[in-house]
Every structure is written in C-alpha cells, then in structure tokens.
Amino acid sequence: MLNPLPSYGVTHTDKNKIHLDTGEILIDGMASWWSAIHGYNHPTLISAIHQQSNIMSHVMFGGITHAPAVELCKKLITITPETLDRVFLADSGSVSVEVSIKMALQYWISKNEHGKNKLMTANKGYHGDTFAAMSVCDPINSMHSMYRGFLPEHIFVDAPKAKFGDTIDQDELETLESAFAAHHQQVAAFIIEPIVQNAGGMNFYNPAYLSKLRQLCDKYDVLLILDEIATGFGRTGKLFACEHANIVPDIMCIGKALTGGTMTLSATLTNEKVAIGLSEGEAGVLMHGPTFMGNPLACAVACASIDLLFENDWQAQIKRINTAMGALKRCESLNAVNNVRILGAIGVVEINAAVDVAKIQRFFITKGVWIRPFGRLIYIMPPYVTSNDDIELLADAIYQAIDQQAY
Ligand code: PMP
Numbered sequence: 001m002l003n004p005l006p007s008y009g010v011t012h013t014d015k016n017k018i019h020l021d022t023g024e025i026l027i028d029g030m031a032s033w034w035s036a037i038h039g040y041n042h043p044t045l046i047s048a049i050h051q052q053s054n055i056m057s058h059v060m061f062g063g064i065t066h067a068p069a070v071e072l073c074k075k076l077i078t079i080t081p082e083t084l085d086r087v088f089l090a091d092s093g094s095v096s097v098e099v100s101i102k103m104a105l106q107y108w109i110s111k112n113e114h115g116k117n118k119l120m121t122a123n124k125g126y127h128g129d130t131f132a133a134m135s136v137c138d139p140i141n142s143m144h145s146m147y148r149g150f151l152p153e154h155i156f157v158d159a160p161k162a163k164f165g166d167t168i169d170q171d172e173l174e175t176l177e178s179a180f181a182a183h184h185q186q187v188a189a190f191i192i193e194p195i196v197q198n199a200g201g202m203n204f205y206n207p208a209y210l211s212k213l214r215q216l217c218d219k220y221d222v223l224l225i226l227d228e229i230a231t232g233f234g235r236t237g238k239l240f241a242c243e244h245a246n247i248v249p250d251i252m253c254i255g256k257a258l259t260g261g262t263m264t265l266s267a268t269l270t271n272e273k274v275a276i277g278l279s280e281g282e283a284g285v286l287m288h289g290p291t292f293m294g295n296p297l298a299c300a301v302a303c304a305s306i307d308l309l310f311e312n313d314w315q316a317q318i319k320r321i322n323t324a325m326g327a328l329k330r331c332e333s334l335n336a337v338n339n340v341r342i343l344g345a346i347g348v349v350e351i352n353a354a355v356d357v358a359k360i361q362r363f364f365i366t367k368g369v370w371i372r373p374f375g376r377l378i379y380i381m382p383p384y385v386t387s388n389d390d391i392e393l394l395a396d397a398i399y400q401a402i403d404q405q406a407y
Contacts, residue, residue, distance in 0.1 A: 005357055005358050005361075006358055006361075008020050008022075008361075008365070009021035009022070012041075013028075013040030013041060014040060014041055015039040015040060015041070015383075015385060016028050016039045016040070016382060016383045016385055016386045016387075016390060017040075018040075018370050020365070024365055024368065025368065026364075026365065026368055026369055026370040027368060027369045027370065027382075027386070027390045027393055027394055028040075028370045028382060028383060028386075029369055029370055029371040029380035029381075029382050029394045030370060030371065030372055030380070030381065030382070031257075031261065031381055031382055031383045032261050033230075033256065034198075034229075034230045034235060034256045034257060034381055035256040035257050035259075035260070035261030036257075036260065036261030036262075036383050037233060037234070037235075037257045037260055037261065037305075037309070037383055037384050038260045038261075038305065038308055038309075038312070038383060038384065038385060039383040039384075039385040039386075040261075040383075042260065042308070044304050044307075044308055045259075045260050045262050045301050045304050045305060045308070047304075048300045048301045048303070048304035049262065049263070049297055049300065049301050051300070052068060052296055052297050052300035052301070053297060055296070056296050057295075057296065057297055058292065058295055058296060058297070059296065060291070061089070061289075061293040061294035062289055065294070066294070066296055066299075068296045068297075068299035068300040068303060069089060069294040069296070069299045071299070071303050072087075072089070072267075072299040072302050072303050072306075073087040073089075075303060075306050076254075076267060076269060076306075077269075079239060079306065080240060080252065080254075080269055081240060081242060081243065081248040081252075082248065083248050083271045083272075084248065084249075084252055084269040084270065084271055085269075085271065085272065086269065086270045086271065086272065086274075086275040087267050087268075087269050088103075088267065088268045088269075088270075088286065088288070089265065089266075089267050089293055089294040089299070090265075090266045090267065090268060090288075090290060090293065091264055091265065091266065091290050091292050091293065091295070092128075092255060092264050092266055093128055093229040093253065093255035093256060093266050094127070094128025094129050094130040094133045095128075095130065095266060095290065096229065096253040096254065096255055096266035096267060096268045097127045097128045097130070097132065097133040097136075097191075097227060097229075097253050098128075098130050098131075098132045098133060098288075099253075099268040099286070099288050100189075100191070100225045100227075100251045100252075100253050100268045101119065101132045101133075101136075101189070101191070101225070102132075102286065102287065102288055103251055103268065103270055103274055103278060103286060104119070104188040104189035104223045104225060104250075104251065104274075105117060105188050106278040106281060106283065106286060106287065107188070107223065107274050107277045107278045108188045109281055110277055110278050110279070110280050110281025110282075110283075111277060111280075111281075115185060115186055116185070116186060116187060116188045117186065117188060118152075118153075118154050118155055118183075118186045118187055118188065119135075119136055119154040119155070119187065119188060119189055119190070119191055120154065120155045120156075120157065120179065120180075120183060120187045120189070120190045120191075120222065121136045121154060121155075121156060121157070121190065121191045121192060122156070122157055122158065122159045122160060122192050122197070123138050123139070123140075123156050123157070123158060123159040123200075124138050124141070124159035124197045124200030124201055124203065125137055125138055125159075125191070125192060125193060125197060125200055125227075126138065126142060126193070126197070126198060126199035126200050127191065127193070127227050127229075128229075129144070131150075131151060132152070134147055134151055135151040135152045135153075135154055136154055136191050137199075138159075138200050139156055141200070142199070142200070155179070155183050155186075155187065157175075157176060157179045158172075158175060158176075159197060159200065159203070159205075160172075160197070160203070160205035160206065160209040161205075162205065162206035162208065162209065163203075163204060163205065163206060163341075164195065164204035164205060164206055164207070164244075164343060165204075165206075166206060167206075168206045168208040168209065172209070173208070173209070173212045176209070176212060176213070176216065177212075177216055180216045180219070180220045180222065181220070184220035184221065184222055187220075187222045188222070188223060189222060189223035189224065189225045189250070189251070190213060190216075190217055190222055190223075190224055190225065191225040191226075191227060192210075192213065192225075192226065192227065193226075193227045193228075193229075193230065193231065193241075194210055194226045194227075194228060194231060194240075194241040194242045194244070194245070194249075195207065195210070195231060195236055195241040195242075195244050195245075195343070196230065196231050196236060196241065196343065196346065198230050199374075201375075201377070202341075202346070202348045202350075202377050202379050204341055204343045204346075207244040207245035208245070210242065210244070210245035210247055211245045211246070211247055213247075214245070214247040214248075214249075217250070223250040223251060223274065224247075224249045224250050224251070225249060225250065225251040225252070225253070226241075226242050226249035226251070226252050226253070227253045228240050228241060228242065228252055228253060228254050229253050229254060229255040229256050229266070230256060232254040232255075232256070232257060232258070233254075233256075233257040233258070233306075233309060233314075234257075234309065234314040234315070234317075234318055234344070234345075234384070235257070235318075235344050235345055235346060235381060236343055236344040236346065237315075237318050237319075237322065237343065237344035237345075238344075239314075240252070240254075248271075250270060250271055250273070250274050251268060251269070251270045251274060252268070252269045252270075253266065253267075253268050254266060254267050254268075254269070255267070257305070258302050258305070259298055259301045259302045259305055260301065260302075260304075260305035260308065262301050262305070263295070263297060263298040263301055263302075264298065265295065265298035265299065265302055312384070312385075314384060317345075317384040317385070318344050318345045318384065320388065321344075321345040321382070321384065321386065321391060322342060322343075322344060322345060324388040324391035324392065325342045325345070325347040325380075325391060325395070326342070327391065327392050327395035327396070328340050328342060328347045328349055328380075328395045328398065329342075330395065330399055331349045331395075331398060331399050331402060334399070334402050334403055336351045336352050336353070336402050336405075337349060337350070337351055337352075337402060338350045338351060338352055338376070345381060345382065345384060346379065346380075346381045347379060347380045347381075347395075348377055348378075348379040349377070349378045349379070349398055349402070350376055350377055350378075351376050351377075351378065351402060351407070352376065353376060353407070354375050354376055355373045355374075355375070355376070355378065355407040356407055357372070357373060357374065359406065359407060360373055360378070360401055360406055360407040363397075363400075363401050363404075363406035363407075364397055364401065367393075367396075367397040367400065367401075368393065368397075369393060369394050369397040371394065371397065371398065373407075378398050378401070378402070378407075380394050380398075382394065
C-alpha cells in the first residue's frame with residue numbers, strides 16, 4: 001500500500017518495545033496487527049528459526065513433504081475445533097482467504113452444482129487485499145471500494161447488529177434467514193470474521209448470530225467459512241473465536257499469530273466432507289500451489305509459537321490483560337468518547353470524530369507508546385507478554401490524547 005502518512009524508522013524490537021531511530025522506545029499496543037502475541041525477538045522463536053535454517057530453509061512442496069509441515073499440521077488439527085482435520089498451508093492471510101473461496105467453489109463444481117457460484121457475506125467485513133478477498137470486503141466503506149467494478153459480485157447482508165454480551169433481537173436472525181431463503185441456490189459459502197469485525201469498525205458481535213449462521217448454512221446447504229486470521233490463537237479469550245458460539249465452520253482461515261508474528265504463513269483448514277467432495281471432481285485436487293507453500297522455516301517457528309502459547313498459559317495471560325485493560329474505562333468520563341469496549345486482549349475506545357492519524361501518532365510517540373488508530377477508533381491489542389504497568393501506560397496515553405484533543 002502506498003502510504004501518504006509519515007513512517008517512523010525502527011531500528012529494532014525487543015519484547016513488547018519498538019525502538020525508533022530517533023531514540024524513542026515505544027510500548028507496542030498493536031502486536032504488529034494482531035500477530036506478535038509473544039512479543040518480539042522471543043528466544044524460543046528465534047532459536048526455532050535458527051535451528052531449522054541449518055537443516056533446510058525451503059524446498060518445493062509439490063510432491064514433497066517435510067517434518068516441520070507435518071508437525072505443524074498435526075498441531076493445528078489438535079488445537080482447532082473438531083472436524084477441521086485437513087490443512088492447506090498458504091503464505092499470507094489474504095491467500096488463505098483466496099484458498100478458502102476456491103475450496104468452496106471447487107466443492108460445488110465437483111458436485112456439478114454450477115449454479116452455486118456466489119458468496120454471501122456481511123457488510124463491514126474485511127478479508128484481505130487480494131482480488132477474491134477484496135470482493136467479500138465491505139462493498140462501500142472498505143479501502144477497496146474503488147476496485148468494485150473489477151470484482152466478482154456477491155450477496156451482502158446486514159452487518160451483525162447485536163453486541164457481544166447483549167441479547168439478540170429475533171428480527172435480526174429472521175432477516176438473516178430471509179437472505180438465505182432468497183439466495184441459497186446460488187451461494188457456495190457464507191464468509192465472515194467470527195465475533196470481531198475488525199477493520200470494519202472493531203465491532204464485537206453476538207455469538208448467537210454465529211450460531212444462527214451455522215444453523216442456516218446446514219439448513220440451506222451452504223458452506224460456512226470463518227476468517228479467524230485476526231481472532232485466532234487466543235486474542236478474544238477463546239483459542240478460536242468460533243468457540244464463543246460453540247460452532248465449527250466447514251472452512252477456517254488462520255494467519256497472523258500463527259508464527260507469533262515472525263514469518264509469513266497462513267493455513268486454511270477444512271473438514272473431510274469438503275476435502276473429499278472437492279477431490280471427487282475432474283481436477284482431483286485443489287488447484288492452488290504457491291512456490292513458498294509449507295516453508296520449513298515458517299512451519300518450524302509456527303510449531304514453536306503454538307507450544308509457547310500453551311507453555312505460557314495463554315488463558316491466564318488474556319485474563320490478566322483483559323482485567324488490566326479495565327483502565328481504558330476511565331476514558332468513558334470524557335465527553336468525546338462514545339464508548340469503550342473490551343473483549344479478551346482487545347480494547348477499543350470509540351470517539352465522536354475521526355482522528356487525524358498523523359497528528360495523534362505524533363502525540364502517542366511523545367508519550368512512549370505505539371498505537372495506530374483509524375476512523376473514530378483508538379484501539380489496542382498488545383502482545384500477551386505486556387505487563388500490567390505497560391497496559392496502564394497505553395491506557396493513560398489514550399486518555400490524555402482524547403482529553404487534550406490531540407487528534
Ligand atoms: N482477514 C482478516 C480478518 C484480517 O484482519 C486480515 C489482515 N488484516 C486479513 C484477512 C489479511 O491477512 P494478510 O494481511 O496476512 O494478508
């Protein structure tokens with residue numbers, strides 16, 4: 001992305017700190033967009049990459065497999081919800097979404113159901129920057145709307161309205177069902193980010209919406225794709241956000257925190273029904289084979305990152321951060337603040353005007369924190385190793401930025 005905003009030079013990172021070439025040391029509130037869950041330069045992760053690089057940095061994954069990929073797939077099958085027992089390794093979150101869409105389309109092509117060639121999705125979604133992924137992002141407000149004319153057209157339903165923790169209105173669920181009833185014959189899959197629509201507004205929505213989606217997908221013969229790229233690996237308080245609704249998708253995309261934010265890797269998991277179904281068609285296999293698929297360095301560090309997550313008792317880490325983030329609630333006393341919402345290790349302060357990103361970032365740097373707001377949202381999702389004192393400093397910087405109108 002070409003970025004007109006100023007870029008700050010980073011010399012190095014260290015635990016939950018980002019060091020600028022101008023000397024400032026910043027407490028990281030972003031975990032490099034959800035990914036650096038163990039903080040930076042973790043010795044276990046560095047050592048996994050070093051060890052693997054002595055053995056094999058890369059080898060083509062066509063007609064070849066290797067221990068780090070096999071071990072990673074086994075771990076993923078173990079930790080993801082039951083029935084997701086087939087894994088496709090891809091190279092970024094967006095590509096794992098492309099793969100999920102291709103899986104769904106190929107599944108119906110293999111069944112000679114050529115009419116099921118559209119996707120259904122909710123407004124305010126965000127699924128990545130590649131073409132199929134862009135086609136299921138919010139059609140109006142996403143940063144991709146200028147490409148609309150080049151994208152395949154899909155069916156959009158209202159974004160989930162009922163908030164996490166509120167009760168859901170039956171009307172909302174009935175409207176969703178009407179959309180399924182009207183369109184299911186042309187729909188291959190419904191795709192959505194479970195529980196948190198992040199780039200679409202950091203909305204935490206009601207798990208009942210997801211349960212209803214699972215029910216409707218079963219009733220109307222539509223596959224369910226969940227994009228857990230941001231929410232996976234504990235961030236919302238469950239290992240995967242779909243667990244808030246006790247549902248399992250047919251296809252699940254993961255990325256970001258998969259390697260603890262160290263290397264680019266993603267995965268698309270599916271169940272036996274889809275894996276067998278799509279392989280019964282003419283092509284026989286999924287038509288996707290990226291050069292760096294199953295990169296051994298990325299697989300090795302992903303294995304180490306998953307082990308670390310459990311060794312560090314991620315549930316206790318998230319609980320502690322969730323409590324410490326209560327400090328953000330102080331912002332509610334400020335007139336400019338619409339609301340403060342916290343889920344797992346995600347904290348969001350919504351204000352009543354759009355921020356000037358360059359201006360507020362300059363302010364945050366003077367306060368020693370790295371936070372990158374967008375629109376009316378100032379939000380943090382720090383590494384899980386962030387201390388309570390550092391969370392307090394992040395919350396205080398946000399309070400001061402709003403109080404001093406530094407936006
Ligand atoms: N889906 C979601 C929910 C995301 O948050 C992102 C990344 N912001 C993506 C997909 C795309 O992932 P990547 O940037 O790794 O391509």
